[in-house]
Amino acid sequence: MSNSYLRENLQENYRNPQNLGRPASYDREQFLANRTCGDEITAYVSSINNKVTQISYEVTGCALCIASASILSQELESKSLSEIAGWNEKSVQELLGTELTINRVKCVLLPLRAIQQALNVIPQNPHF
Amino acid sequence: MQQIDWHRIKTQFPIFQSYPELVYLDSAATSQKPAVVLTAVTDFYSRQNSNVHRGIYDLSELATASYELARVKVANYLGVATREVIFTSGTTASANLVAQSWGAKNVNVGEVILTSLAEHHSNFLPWQLVAQNNNAKLVFTNISSDYDFDYEDFESNLLEFGAKIKVVVLSAVSNVLGYNLDLAKISKAVRTHAPKAKIIIDAAQLVTHSKFTPSLYDLDFAYFSGHKLFAETGIGVLWGKSDLLEQTLPATVGGGMVLSVNREVTTFDEIPQRFEAGTPNIAGAVSLAAAVDYCQELGMDNIEARLHSLTEELVSAMQTIPGLKIYHPEAVSAPVLAFNLEGIHPHDVAGFLNTQHIAVRAGHHCTQILHREILGQTGSVRASLQVYNSAADIAQLARALEDCRNYFSNMK
Numbered sequence: 436m437s438n439s440y441l442r443e444n445l446q447e448n449y450r451n452p453q454n455l456g457r458p459a460s461y462d463r464e465q466f467l468a469n470r471t472c473g474d475e476i477t478a479y480v481s482s483i484n485n486k487v488t489q490i491s492y493e494v495t496g497c498a499l500c501i502a503s504a505s506i507l508s509q510e511l512e513s514k515s516l517s518e519i520a521g522w523n524e525k526s527v528q529e530l531l532g533t534e535l536t537i538n539r540v541k542c543v544l545l546p547l548r549a550i551q552q553a554l555n556v557i558p559q560n561p562h563f
Numbered sequence: 564m565q566q567i568d569w570h571r572i573k574t575q576f577p578i579f580q581s582y583p584e585l586v587y588l589d590s591a592a593t594s595q596k597p598a599v600v601l602t603a604v605t606d607f608y609s610r611q612n613s614n615v616h617r618g619i620y621d622l623s624e625l626a627t628a629s630y631e632l633a634r635v636k637v638a639n640y641l642g643v644a645t646r647e648v649i650f651t652s653g654t655t656a657s658a659n660l661v662a663q664s665w666g667a668k669n670v671n672v673g674e675v676i677l678t679s680l681a682e683h684h685s686n687f688l689p690w691q692l693v694a695q696n697n698n699a700k701l702v703f704t705n706i707s708s709d710y711d712f713d714y715e716d717f718e719s720n721l722l723e724f725g726a727k728i729k730v731v732v733l734s735a736v737s738n739v740l741g742y743n744l745d746l747a748k749i750s751k752a753v754r755t756h757a758p759k760a761k762i763i764i765d766a767a768q769l770v771t772h773s774k775f776t777p778s779l780y781d782l783d784f785a786y787f788s789g790h791k792l793f794a795e796t797g798i799g800v801l802w803g804k805s806d807l808l809e810q811t812l813p814a815t816v817g818g819g820m821v822l823s824v825n826r827e828v829t830t831f832d833e834i835p836q837r838f839e840a841g842t843p844n845i846a847g848a849v850s851l852a853a854a855v856d857y858c859q860e861l862g863m864d865n866i867e868a869r870l871h872s873l874t875e876e877l878v879s880a881m882q883t884i885p886g887l888k889i890y891h892p893e894a895v896s897a898p899v900l901a902f903n904l905e906g907i908h909p910h911d912v913a914g915f916l917n918t919q920h921i922a923v924r925a926g927h928h929c930t931q932i933l934h935r936e937i938l939g940q941t942g943s944v945r946a947s948l949q950v951y952n953s954a955a956d957i958a959q960l961a962r963a964l965e966d967c968r969n970y971f972s973n974m975k
Contacts, residue, residue, distance in 0.1 A: 438970055440915045450974045472910055472926050473941020495941075497908035498971075542910065 448505035449498040454491040465553035474500045478549035504546035520556035573951040584920040591947035603853035633852035642776040649835045653799035654767040655685040657786030662689030663814035672698045674729040679704040681737045684929040686765040710740045711892035721756035728757040736768035741899040746780040772870045774863040793854035798847030808834045870898040880961040898948035909942040919963040
């Protein structure tokens with residue numbers, strides 16, 4: 436049925452999340468949770484010479500969180516660490532192409548922060 | 564019981580003129596406000612505004628009279644003495660007041676604070692702090708497998724800890740499970756087996772649908788918020804037995820509650836002023852008085868009956884939806900219903916419902932322990948009812964939940 440809750444790109448990534456699952460080998464992992472709603476993610480990353488070579492994740496959470504993790508893992512792969520360090524709320528909103536209310540921003544930000552913390556491009560912070 | 568046109572009642576709430584399509588099912592978080600309450604606030608600021616208890620001029624007398632009249636109205640509503648009604652900024656402030664002013668000084672090492680696994684953080688954390696600071700023991704009454712308060716477990720806790728129990732602190736109505744405590748039964752059991760215990764009741768979700776008379780149950784302290792009962796945010800009530808309040812020194816101190824202040828020592832005012840340091844939320848108290856008037860005019864009996872029948876309809880409607888798990892006891896109780904749709908995150912349910920102009924709450928509803936240990940969920944969706952809701956709202960919710968199920972299953 437037609438409903439505006441999830442845009443097409445988000446639906447697709449929620450239905451078939453890309454890069455899902457813990458890989459056989461990886462450099463670092465980072466667990467992060469949104470305690471207010473229970474979304475949880477573990478990001479698994481690898482990088483060589485300041486470039487990301489692989490991002491995957493395990494996630495429990497709402498559709499926005501899962502879709503965001505899927506889209507981000509594809510977008511950020513093969514980007515430089517310094518570029519990823521600069522990503523923020525605005526970058527994610529632009530990437531997802533969706534207007535987010537204050538209450539849902541955390542859902543889509545969680546995967547970004549987990550990836551950034553795993554890559555060590557932002558400080559460790561359990562309360563992201 | 565008089566016949567009330569509930570559709571006309573809805574028109575008394577201006578928010579529904581602003582948003583005619585709104586199906587508001589989150590009154591347990593905060594209620595919408597009737598025009599009479601808004602008018603009372605504007606009237607106060609237009610014609611009576613001044614600080615209270617402090618001025619000699621006419622305007623100040625008007626403001627003081629309004630504030631104290633509000634106190635009298637609330638006292639009459641609760642059936643208690645006026646001086647036992649303390650205005651606070653809400654349930655959370657009241658709970659902290661009792662815990663810090665009374666609890667901190669009276670709960671000793673090794674004594675027991677008896678509570679439940681279903682408590683709202685505001686009714687629990689102030690006592691966790693007392694337990695930590697005073698080296699007291701927290702004991703948690705269980706929730707039964709059918710989501711009710713476990714009276715048997717409560718009784719066995721009373722028997723086990725007996726005279727060691729200094730505090731019994733419970734919510735009269737669970738803001739998630741909607742169970743309605745049998746306060747008479749609880750009180751009787753406590754007075755029998757735990758002679759040293761004070762009974763402290765969070766009535767925040769009780770007053771919204773039921774008349775509450777603390778003296779009927781021999782309670783010691785009780786509190787609630789105005790904003791869930793049609794008044795403004797930032798105003799609440801703490802009621803306490805006068806002899807208890809009289810023996811208690813305030814934890815929050817400042818202007819307006821002292822007799823004499825010297826360099827080293829200060830003597831405090833009588834109750835209730837003693838617990839109202841600083842300029843109070845005067846307009847808030849006025850709004851609460853107007854809200855109490857509104858409830859009394861409508862008739863608390865009528866409100867209770869209406870919400871009871873709507874709740875039954877809500878539960879029935881929910882039970883027809885496949886894959887929907889309700890967390891509430893058998894006996895229909897308060898107009899609060901928490902649930903989950905299988906395979907769909909609560910945030911997604913609420914987000915989807917929002918596209919249909921339906922407002923529900925999703926998350927753990929300030930009950931992390933309940934969700935983790937009893938429900939085994941990180942969150943749930945909660946719908947709650949007030950006088951401006953109707954069978955049509957319930958039907959719309961049921962339809963939208965079916966649509967939500969289909970939306971997500973079509974995606975997989």
